[in-house]
Amino acid sequence: MATASDKITRTRRVDNAKQDSDGIVSVTRTCHILASRERPCCWSRRRWLATTALAAAVLPRGSRAQATSEPAEDPLIWDGHCHLSSMPGRSPREKMKALIAVADRFGIQRLVCFMGWPFAVDPTPDELRRQNEQVAEAISAAPERALGYVYVNPRHVDASLAEIDRWIGNGPMVGVKLWVAVRCRDGRLDPIVDRVAHYDGVIFQHTWIKTGGNLSGESTPDDLVALARRHPQARFICGHAGGNWELGIRAVRPQANISVELAGSEPTRGFTEMAVRELGAERVIYGSDAAGRSFASQLAKVIDAPLSRQQRRAILRGNLRRMLADILRRREPKPERP
Numbered sequence: 342m343a344t345a346s347d348k349i350t351r352t353r354r355v356d357n358a359k360q361d362s363d364g365i366v367s368v369t370r371t372c373h374i375l376a377s378r379e380r381p382c383c384w385s386r387r388r389w390l391a392t393t394a395l396a397a398a399v400l401p402r403g404s405r406a407q408a409t410s411e412p413a414e415d416p417l418i419w420d421g422h423c424h425l426s427s428m429p430g431r432s433p434r435e436k437m438k439a440l441i442a443v444a445d446r447f448g449i450q451r452l453v454c455f456m457g458w459p460f461a462v463d464p465t466p467d468e469l470r471r472q473n474e475q476v477a478e479a480i481s482a483a484p485e486r487a488l489g490y491v492y493v494n495p496r497h498v499d500a501s502l503a504e505i506d507r508w509i510g511n512g513p514m515v516g517v518k519l520w521v522a523v524r525c526r527d528g529r530l531d532p533i534v535d536r537v538a539h540y541d542g543v544i545f546q547h548t549w550i551k552t553g554g555n556l557s558g559e560s561t562p563d564d565l566v567a568l569a570r571r572h573p574q575a576r577f578i579c580g581h582a583g584g585n586w587e588l589g590i591r592a593v594r595p596q597a598n599i600s601v602e603l604a605g606s607e608p609t610r611g612f613t614e615m616a617v618r619e620l621g622a623e624r625v626i627y628g629s630d631a632a633g634r635s636f637a638s639q640l641a642k643v644i645d646a647p648l649s650r651q652q653r654r655a656i657l658r659g660n661l662r663r664m665l666a667d668i669l670r671r672r673e674p675k676p677e678r679p
């Protein structure tokens with residue numbers, strides 16, 4: 342396992358936020374790759390797609406025969422971590438349309454969105470309601486493509502429970518997003534987790550281990566382990582795998598009801614590989630943190646990792662779909678009685 346300092350000295354930075362030769366804007370902002378790799382890092386989008394498992398799903402029909410890797414039935418992708426805030430558009434619907442237009446370039450079939458705009462680190466009950474309404478409106482514009490988590494704040498337990506009942510109990514949302522208002526080992530999380538578990542939703546908790554120190558209400562993966570131990574029946578997602586993922590992955594390893602998600606950090610080689618090795622592919626979930634991060638840079642963590650086809654499918658779609666299977670099944674329209 343390379344140390345952090347090894348990585349710094351062995352990586353090179355590539356800025357490629359520019360138009361490629363096809364005239365298509367490359368949405369990769371910054372790409373860190375190991376210098377030991379032989380292949381060039383600044384590929385055109387077409388070349389990148391043609392050598393990945395995405396190719397069959399993404400390339401136009403006429404191009405599929407050129408795909409060099411996996412066959413045409415390879416799965417599309419669910420992205421478990423998207424935001425509307427920095428997408429262009431004046432309304433939730435316009436922002437969702439813009440997000441889907443970019444997602445379509447990458448074969449991303451489903452987008453889980455949460456939090457409206459502007460970002461609020463300690464939202465009031467009114468702000469929670471307003472932002473959840475924004476997300477609900479965005480989802481309603483693309484119900485076949487978008488899913489949502491309810492934004493809640495454990496400083497306002499009653500308001501959070503009301504939002505959960507409103508949006509998960511009645512649909513269409515399928516989980517909650519907890520950000521940085523309260524460290525999640527706090528007892529105020531307990532009624533929120535119980536209510537979400539009652540509806541078979543998932544609990545998505547932002548986590549980070551910041552070298553300079555976390556925000557006062559910002560959770561680490563250790564905080565999430567403490568919470569998940571108290572709720573063995575609930576399903577947790579450790580957002581960002583703790584940011585400092587080498588520590589975060591190890592922290593959650595013993596707690597089987599926590600999965601890690603890969604979003605929101607540099608596309609460093611070794612991240613997905615370590616998560617799979619330590620947790621098993623079934624506990625690793627792809628997410629991008631778009632539009633704060635690009636789909637391309639975040640997908641690269643999975644596409645470029647030496648995984649089996651089965652593992653890649655699980656991370657890109659299967660694991661999240663399985664976690665949400667119960668709640669989504671209940672949302673399906675009931676057959677009419679004769």
Ligand SMILES: [Zn+2]
Nearest residue numbers: 422424605630
């Ligand atoms: Zn995010």
